[in-house]
Amino acid sequence: MIASERPRAIIAVDLDYFYAQCEEVRNPSIKSKPVVVCVYSGRTQESGAVSTCNYIARDLGVRSGMPIALAKRILRDNLTAVFLPMDMEYYQTVSERIMGLISSKGEKFEQASIDEAYLDVTTKQDANFRIAEEIGKAIKAEILSEEKMTCTVGVGQNKLMAKMAVDSKKPDGFTIILPGLERSFLNRLPVGKLFGIGPKTEEKLKAMGIVTARDLASADRETLSDHFGKKLGPTLRDIANGVDESPVVEKPIEQLSRIITLKSDANSFDFHDVLTPMSEYLSKKLFSSKMMCKTVGIILITSELKIKTRSKSFSPTTQSGDQILKVASELFYSFFEEQSKSPQGPISVRRVGIKVSDLVATSTSKKTETLEDYI
Template sequence: MRVIFHIDFDYFFAQCEEIRNQTLKTKPVCVCIFSDRGGDSGAIATANYIARKYGVKSGMPIKFAKARLREIPESAFLPADFPYYSEISQKAMEIMKSYADVFEYVGRDEAYLDVTKRSEGSFAIATHLAQQLKNQIRAELKMTCTVGISTNKLVSKIASGFRKPDGLTVVEPEKTESFLAQLNVGDIPGIGKVTGEKFAELNIKTISDLARLDVFTLNKMFGKKIASYMYNAARGIDDDPVAERAPAVQYSRIITLKQDSKDLAFLSDALDEICADLHETILKHRKMFKSVGIQFVQSDLSNKTKSRMLKNPTSSLDELKKTAVILLQEALADQDQNVRRLGVRISELSDITGQRSIENFF
């Protein structure tokens, strides 16, 4: 029997800001992704729990969030500082790794740990380990996290969302069914707004309601693959193992332009900045790329992509810029709308094993 932790940091970006400035702990804090258009253009990345009490949530336009908090002048709206958040995340992940038999990184604020051997398969020992882990993170990083414990990744993830912030929920095997039965069907990962509305039409509100549907009915509603997932999820069945995360298979950057445009010169200048940023990343990670792609979001918010495979792997900034501009020219040839957001993606990555030529690095 496996023993699996799912660890989720509470309002991670905003917590990082509270570490840096302790006076923020008593105030609404919103970490923002400001666009290049100035003013309040952009969206909320994370809000702390004080801000959430006023209805502020991730993805909300900044101007709407400010309207919700207009009566609280001390509210903080801070620009996201991702390098700093990554630094804090790395320290947290190192602490978590020290408790795991197998560690699976999911994101800056989230990870799975298989602790089956370390806990000797005992949920009592696992609970003690989880509390030790939480205490160490609090002592060393001044942060809180929530932990869910069960026999698999799915139930542990659901459990970590059950009691937030700073929670610890243990779901022993014999209690899985009763634990899930009480929860809303939307608590199952992957069930979003549209699927939830479908279930609501059928008066399916809880996971126990979902568990009463047979797999054939679900097949008709969603198709075989999704139906199988929902059928198993409603019963707490998940055989997906905790596994070391594979290296990144691509790097990408996308920006919101200062103005919508389809002018090649204007867009090329933006591409240069994006490519330079990506180039720093691949040199830092000692990677070469063989595929280059561009993506843009048009004024009507539709997406368009183009990509090209190079003859040989390279880490040349000139090659990256040249290929991206060619792809942009090709994409604009049949373009009748302005571009709102522009991005570049590099993939087919390989390690730099030696300095093949001087231009590979410039």
């Protein structure tokens, strides 16, 4: 046993229906109406998907990921419904202000997404999360007064439990799971409600007779490893037990990608026109985040919505748009070469993208390693 470890106090903050709430803040007159934020793909007038929506729309049955046309059908009798195109730049600036606000409330801060963050507020005299509660309330109050926005806060002894606390009451929630009460909080939940267990894993577990978190928490370790592998198997059991040792730390970006929907499905490798701006965009992103990439990949989504990927690593690392374009073009070319030879013939593609990964920070020292590679 490890010498008496004091439980950590972790706060999770989740900005409620973030994109749609940003739109409400910008234009308060829509607050009383269903608000649906859309990603229009440009194929037809209404093609695309719902990114997120406010709770008025959710209560009427709209869900994120849903086709826009379906959301419009659901809301067709509601003359007040508002459909807006996504405005990432605006959401990003709002997010940055709020993240700055949250991070100032604790030493260790981790942004988990554009609208989620963790804060480690562990202090010596806070075994019952009194201080964490104060800080959590202060965060909610400040986001409300400064940005006119509600959020949901969860407190637990690790990131997993803080997140489960958040998920248990949204929107505008505040939930604390005290140390020791993890199992009683989780036990009744179906495994699919646990963070990290999606539909596929839930189905597999169900087939094994594991339905609730209680079942999973005491499931045979050997059996879990056999079915899910030696990493995921034990992790699943940990999740059901509320166990999570992962620290609150800012993680460096490890990949960047850019993907678009084609105006119509295609099956040739003449993608130069769409690839060029994507490569330039990624190059600029790399530059602004002071990163270089070692791997370039392509992403294709077929007409049947199957995802295909190809990638290539190289050295030295690069930041250049031309280089990214060159590698991506080669990958596209050989992908379609390969496809044309396959028995099914050429494949039809709906969406295409480029991904840069294996990112490394550009050397800050005077003598760069990459320079020597060129000599």
